[in-house]
Amino acid sequence: MPITVVIADDQEMVRRGFRMILEATPGIEVLADVADGQEALEAARALAPDIMLLDIRMPGMDGLEVNRRLRQADHNKESERSSPKVVIITTFNDDEYVRTALRDGVSGFLLKDSSPALLVEAVHAAAAGDSLISPAITVRLLEQMAQQPGALRAFQPAEPLTPREVDVVRRLARGLTNAEIAEDLFLSVSTVKAHLAHIQTKLDVRNRVEIAVWAWEAGLCTTD
Structure with missing residues (x-):
């Protein structure tokens, strides 16, 4: 079974780039790409992907809020299936974002200039129940x-x-x-x-x- 992914980013070129990288990787299937947080939440509920790639700053609802709502759904047992694992990808390397994301249980945190290999590695790590944080952020x-x-x-x-x-x-x-x-x-x-x-x-x-x-x-x- 492939690892299924939904991409959420308000920049179309970013979504296209992520989709191209992931669809070229054996064992990964991109189910959808969406432009804002509300669409991301709806896609998560409708498509039940394994992984959500979420930008932090999106119109209406940011990636951290989407993650919190997914985790809340798990807590409230709104579905028999656990919510997707979340990997946050952003150009904003503000440390408060990183701390908040880690505290809220995301499975990865990457900068958008991370290499394609690191993006794929983060998806695989999240699917395996591990976490991968961008080395630049870690250091x-x-x-x-x-x-x-x-x-x-x-x-x-x-x-x-x-x-x-x-x-x-x-x-x-x-x-x-x-x-x-x-x-x-x-x-x-x-x-x-x-x-x-x-x-x-x-x-x-x-x-x-x-x-x-x-x-x-x-x-x-x-x-x-």
């Missing part, structure tokens, strides 16, 4: 956190990371994508993903942002 948030006294607190994982897992974590915390980590370490992308899955379990974290936070806490970002 900036962590740099800000490091400047706040007490914001980063070191802790020991229940099970120590292997040397290879530490290699992966260091590169992730520097903002490398899975493909870039794989190339740097002479690994396959699937092997990198497997390492990240094990790392998330050992650290008891939800996504790559929290893995990167731990790396900064543990002092792994000071050396290669």
Whole structure:
């Protein structure tokens, strides 16, 4: 079964670009593309896609509000099927948007200038129940956190990371994508993903942002 997607963005060229990228990817099917938040919510209810790609700033209802309403529907059990996973894509890299999106349970947060490969990776990650945050956003948030006294607190994982897992974590915390980590370490992308899955379990974290936070806490970002 393909991963089904609905795209919501008020810029037609952006929607076309996303659709072209995703429709050219085996295993992904774009069900619809819409121009505003209300249409996005209606498409989510009518088409029941696996993933919603939502712009933040759209006429009438923004992407964060669409996500909140989808999550509220889950809470109220308005449907037997869970609501779609949400990946936020935007030109606005305001950190408050990022924090709000993460707090509200989105499954990804990408800037519109992210590579096609990262877009596809975010869709696959969301479909698998994982989260992918744009590396540029991850690094900036962590740099800000490091400047706040007490914001980063070191802790020991229940099970120590292997040397290879530490290699992966260091590169992730520097903002490398899975493909870039794989190339740097002479690994396959699937092997990198497997390492990240094990790392998330050992650290008891939800996504790559929290893995990167731990790396900064543990002092792994000071050396290669």
